[in-house]
Structures are given as C-alpha cells and as structure tokens.
Amino acid sequence: xxxxxxxxxxFVSTALFFIGIFxxxxxxxxxxxxxxxxxxxxxxxxxxxxxNKYLYPEKMDGIFFTIFIIAIAAAEAAVAIAIIIxxxxxxxxxxxxxAEEMRY
Amino acid sequence: xxNNYSYIALIPLLPLAGFLLAGLxxxxxxxRSSGLIATAFLLIATLLSIYAAYYYFxxxxxxxxxxxxxxxxxxxxxxFSENLSIDMGLILDxxxxxxxxxxxxxxxxxxxxxxWYMKGEERYSTYFSFLGLFTFSMLGLVxxxxxxxxxxxxxLVGISSYLLIGFYYDRPSAVAAAKKAFIVTRxxxxxxxxxxxxxxFQGETLDFATLIQRLSDTASPQFIRITGASFFGISLFxxxxxxVFIGGAGKSAMLPLHIWLPDAMEGPTPVSALIHAAxxxxxxxxxVARLFPLYHINxxxxxxxxxxxxxxxxxxxxxxxTQTDIKRILAYSTMSQIGFMMMALxxxxxxxxxxxxxxxxxxxxxxxxxxxxxxxxxxxVIIHNIHSNEMRNMGSLRRFLPVTHAVFLIACLAISGVxxxxxxxxxxxxxxxxxxxxxxxxxxxxxxxxxxxFYMFRLYFxxxxxxxxxxxSKHGEMAASIKVPLLLLAMTTVFGGFIPFGxxxxxxxxxxxxxxxxxxxxxxxxxxxxxxxxATLLYKNKNGRPDRLASAxxxxxxxxxxxxxxxxxxxxxxxxxxxxxxxxxxxxxxRHVIDGxxxxxxxxxxxxxxxxxxxxxxxxxxxxxxxxxxxxTLSVIFIYLWK
Numbered sequence: 001x002x003x004x005x006x007x008x009x010x011f012v013s014t015a016l017f018f019i020g021i022f023x024x025x026x027x028x029x030x031x032x033x034x035x036x037x038x039x040x041x042x043x044x045x046x047x048x049x050x051x052n053k054y055l056y057p058e059k060m061d062g063i064f065f066t067i068f069i070i071a072i073a074a075a076e077a078a079v080a081i082a083i084i085i086x087x088x089x090x091x092x093x094x095x096x097x098x099a100e101e102m103r104y
Numbered sequence: 105x106x107n108n109y110s111y112i113a114l115i116p117l118l119p120l121a122g123f124l125l126a127g128l129x130x131x132x133x134x135x136r137s138s139g140l141i142a143t144a145f146l147l148i149a150t151l152l153s154i155y156a157a158y159y160y161f162x163x164x165x166x167x168x169x170x171x172x173x174x175x176x177x178x179x180x181x182x183x184f185s186e187n188l189s190i191d192m193g194l195i196l197d198x199x200x201x202x203x204x205x206x207x208x209x210x211x212x213x214x215x216x217x218x219x220w221y222m223k224g225e226e227r228y229s230t231y232f233s234f235l236g237l238f239t240f241s242m243l244g245l246v247x248x249x250x251x252x253x254x255x256x257x258x259x260l261v262g263i264s265s266y267l268l269i270g271f272y273y274d275r276p277s278a279v280a281a282a283k284k285a286f287i288v289t290r291x292x293x294x295x296x297x298x299x300x301x302x303x304x305f306q307g308e309t310l311d312f313a314t315l316i317q318r319l320s321d322t323a324s325p326q327f328i329r330i331t332g333a334s335f336f337g338i339s340l341f342x343x344x345x346x347x348v349f350i351g352g353a354g355k356s357a358m359l360p361l362h363i364w365l366p367d368a369m370e371g372p373t374p375v376s377a378l379i380h381a382a383x384x385x386x387x388x389x390x391x392v393a394r395l396f397p398l399y400h401i402n403x404x405x406x407x408x409x410x411x412x413x414x415x416x417x418x419x420x421x422x423x424x425x426t427q428t429d430i431k432r433i434l435a436y437s438t439m440s441q442i443g444f445m446m447m448a449l450x451x452x453x454x455x456x457x458x459x460x461x462x463x464x465x466x467x468x469x470x471x472x473x474x475x476x477x478x479x480x481x482x483x484x485v486i487i488h489n490i491h492s493n494e495m496r497n498m499g500s501l502r503r504f505l506p507v508t509h510a511v512f513l514i515a516c517l518a519i520s521g522v523x524x525x526x527x528x529x530x531x532x533x534x535x536x537x538x539x540x541x542x543x544x545x546x547x548x549x550x551x552x553x554x555x556x557x558f559y560m561f562r563l564y565f566x567x568x569x570x571x572x573x574x575x576x577s578k579h580g581e582m583a584a585s586i587k588v589p590l591l592l593l594a595m596t597t598v599f600g601g602f603i604p605f606g607x608x609x610x611x612x613x614x615x616x617x618x619x620x621x622x623x624x625x626x627x628x629x630x631x632x633x634x635x636x637x638x639a640t641l642l643y644k645n646k647n648g649r650p651d652r653l654a655s656a657x658x659x660x661x662x663x664x665x666x667x668x669x670x671x672x673x674x675x676x677x678x679x680x681x682x683x684x685x686x687x688x689x690x691x692x693x694x695r696h697v698i699d700g701x702x703x704x705x706x707x708x709x710x711x712x713x714x715x716x717x718x719x720x721x722x723x724x725x726x727x728x729x730x731x732x733x734x735x736x737t738l739s740v741i742f743i744y745l746w747k
Contacts, residue, residue, distance in 0.1 A: 025725055104717040
C-alpha cells in the first residue's frame, strides 16, 4: 500500500491548528472557544503521532505525549466548563463580551 | 572578700520602676499618690546607697592601702570582636559610691520638696515619672563599667533634662530653652562620641579599667600606637581626650558651650536644683575624674581642662554680678563652681600629696551639690510665693519667710567660703592645689572666689533686705515637705565640710591627709569677707550706689549684662553663616536634586502606565491575540534569528 506522504499529514494538522485559532478569535461563545482550543490541541497531537511514526518508528515517545495531552485536555475541559458555569451564574450569559469588567 | 553586691542593681532600678509606674499608670489610676509612690521608691534607693557606701568604705575598707574597684556584675551586651565589646555592668569605686549617695540624697530631697511645690499641677504624675527617669539614668551613668555604657546613660540624662526643662510646654520660652539645651549638649556629645571611637579603636577596649591600664602604661603597644599617630600635628591621644572633654564641657556648661544652662532655668525650680545644680551638670567633672589617669599623663588635654575651667569660673562669676533673675544668677554661679572643679582637676597630680586637686575637686562637687540644691530649693519657695523670678520685685522677705531666710544665708556663706561651712573646706583645698601648681590660676581663682561672695550676697540682700515690699501670699513655707528638705540640706551644708574627704577619695585610691593651713586660708577668707562687705554696702539698704557703680563701668557692665554677647554670637553664626551658606544649598539640593529624582521616576512611571493601560481591555480575545503574537515572535526569534 502506498504510504501517505508526511507533508499531507502535516498539512492536515496545520489546517486544524489555524481553524482552531480562527475559531478562538472570532467566536464570542465560550463553549465554542473551548472547542476551538480542543482543535488546537488535537492538531498538536497529530503532529506528535506523525513525527513519531515517520522519523522514529521504533520509539513510542510521541504516543505517550499524545496520551498525556488527551488526559490534560480532559482535565482542562472540566475546569473550563466549571468557569463557564460560574460565569453564567454571575452574568446570565456565556458571551465573553458580556464579561469585560476586569480592565483598567 | 565577698562579692555580695547584687543589691546595688536595685538602686538605679527603683527609680526606673517609679518612672514606669508613674509614667504608664499615673494619669489614670493614682494621679494623687504618684508623687508619694515615687518618693517611697527613692527613699529605699537612698537608704540602700547609704548602706552601700557604709559597707564599701568602712566594712570592706582598703585592700593593700587602696580602695578596691569592685565590679558588681558584668554582662556582655554587644560583642564586636575578640577584644572589643560593649558591656553592661556596675562598678563600685570611691567616686561612684560617693556620687550614688549624692544623687539619691539630693533626688530624694527634691522629690519631697516637689510634693508640695508641684501640688495641683496638671501633669503631676508625669513630672514624677520624669524625675524617676532622670534619677535612673544619672545613677546608671555613675556606675557604668564601660565608656559606651556611660555614653548611653549620658544621652538618657540629656533627654530627661530636655523633658524637664520643657515641662511647661505651653510656654514658648520653655520650649525654646529645652530645644537649645538639647541641641547644644547633643553637639558636644558628637565630639564625645568621636573621642570614644578613637579611644576604643586605639585602646582596643571600651572598658574603663582596661582602657586606663593600657593607656596609662607608656610601654604598652596601644599607648605607643595612639601617641605615635597624629592628626593635624596633634597626637591622637590628645585629640581623643580633648574630644571627650568637649562632651563633658557641653554637659557641664563650660565655656563656650555654656549658653544652654541659664535658659534651662525655665524648668520647674526643684528640677533646676536636681539636674542643673547638683547632679547632671557635674557629669563632666565626673567623666574627667573617671578618666583622670589618662588626663594626667596627657599634659595638653589636662591643660585644656585647667584653662577652660578657670576661664568659665571667672567669666560666669562676672556675668552673675549683673543679672537680676535669681535663678539665672544661681545658674551662672553653678557654672562658676563647676569651673572651679574642672580647674582643680586641671592642676592635680596623681599620687599622694600632688593628688590634692583631684580630691578637692570631688570634695567641692560633693559640698556644692548640697548647698547649691539648697539655694535652688529656697529660691523655689521664694518664687512660689512671689510669682516672679525678678530680684527687683523682692525685698525684706526675711520677715515673711524666716526658715528660707536662714537656710539661704547658710548656703550663701557656704558658697562664699566662710568657715566653718562646707564650701570653705572644699574651696580652700582647690585654692591650695592651684597655689601649689600654678600661681596665675591661683590668682584668678582667688579673685573669682571673692566675686562669688559678692554676687551671692548681692542676691541675698536683694531678696531678704533692701526695699520694703507688700507680701500677700497664702502659700508661706509651713508645709513639712518644704521644711524637711531645706533643713536636712542645711545640715549637710553646715557639717559636710568636716568629712575628711581625702581619706576616702583620692586619685590613686590611697589615703590622702589634707592638712588645714591656717596661714594659707587667710587670703581666701579675706577675699570672701571683702566681697560680702561690698555687697552689704551696696545692697543691704536701697541706695544709689549700685547704679552709680554700674554707670562708672558702663561699657563693661553692659557687656556683662548681655552675657558678653555669646547668645548673639551663636545666633550670628547660625543665622548668618550656617543657614545661608550650608542650610540653604543643602535644602536646595534636597528639594531639587533628591526630590526631583524621586518625582521624575514617579512621573515617568505614571506616563508609561497611562500609555499602555489601553492594553488591559478586559476582552479575552485581545489577550489571546497578544499571546499568539508573543508566541509567533518567539518562534521567529528561536527558529530564524537565534544562532
């Protein structure tokens, strides 16, 4: 079977990264922003896996890193959702533009 | 020899307890009784110190012909190096024991007198707490084992003097006087501190006994080093001793640092009796006596002590002849008598008969403490009844205040040197010591003692005789708390001179037999009687002679009346030279350079922060943008620019 070239996979991960960044900048809804962050993280995960597979196939470091990142992402999601719930309780909204008191 | 002296520590600590008790709780809980409590504490301290003196001089007595120096206890407080440390301790030797008795006794008399004098005063308890603080620090000063410990108590004495001079703080003149006293003595203390540092650095110790032992041994390495080094052509040893003497001269109101003493009379009169007559102002004499072996081997600094003392004695006596404020006359007389003591130390030798000056000086200190505090307390009675310090408002008071009159007369006779009162014996010894070593000084001293008799009797006649006056005061002098101190002090004034002082206190600690020379004492007594006679002629009855005499010596009289323009000179130096030439540039630098620097930093910070505060927008996505920009920049730097 023909192997998929490395550059294709890197293209996918880069695309995923910039989609995530775009979502983070343009969306005002905090849950969508959280999803964008997950996309960014997953693009990094793809990078790890791909480099592991293509450059050092005999090693497993990249895979371990990926598993760690998934675990941390789960914890981060829990914290983020807790923040969102609290924000909703105090502001009756999860729109970041409604929470702008913390400024000069 | 047993060393069971721990109770000595109680002597200074009891007045301290009185200070704390009256100072912290006096206003609230025992406003009325604070005076009695402080007096009771001091009574115990006095009894203890008299017992200590008895025990020291008679029970233990001499060891190998000299009185031993006992260190009751010693505790290292600050250790700078192997050899140099500041200790806290109690030293017992003849002079410290003698001073302890004088201080506690006079302080007790003043406490008792104040019970009546300060009655009804708004800050009654504060007054007694200050007296306690003073007594504590003065006692601490005389029993210091260490020159730095002495310096600390020296400053404590200064602050309590400041507090008591400014006791009537609602009078601007009292505030000014307190400030003046503090600044002048502080200025002298700076010299003292420098002297201590030189002695400590070169002698490698601050302990009195070790210091004296090292620096009076001409073969010791410390002595060779300190005399070898010189500064402006004068050896460091001379510098150190002269600087220490300047400190002593500031406290003892010697020329030209005397200007604070007459103004210090703004304080309550019993305070003047205690601090500015009997105890604090003789601290300078005590200091020189404490370091006497060093002064004795350093001829230059001893000469300085001699001439400053002599000049102050004469100078103050001349001024005292012209003043009209009775307390100021007494203040100048104090200065003159301290001048006598310094002079005696200046002419004294060290051993045996040559040490007469030393013994005479401390003998005079002893007798002077009693008759001068008696004079001040008597003046306190007069001022309390007349409500004026001015001699012109007084006259014929002998009819109304008989007890005061009697004790005042006794004290005047004593200070004039009329036998058999205490002052005669001590002054005669001083004159004899001066005669043996320096005839010019002797001449000045003889003339000054005549002047002393003249101005004291001028004061006496002006208060108790002279013009008639109407007396309508309800205070009188009936209270026991006035009579007891006056009569006790009068007794010491009458009998104090018969103590064979040289037996107990002498420069080398050995017994010094002072012989009474009938022929020699003719001259001083004649001078004293001449002074008294002149005062009688001029002031006993009101007549025109004083005014005619004053106009005959118009220029000189004016100068003496204006205290030889010393205050004006100091004001000129400070206002015309120090303030514009030093103060103003310093203030300009402070305001424009130092403050300008600080203000500039503050302004720059404020400007910068108002420029960048827009970044703190509160919008989450802005922050994300900054974050991304940062990451991109760092990536660019690390990937492309970092080699």
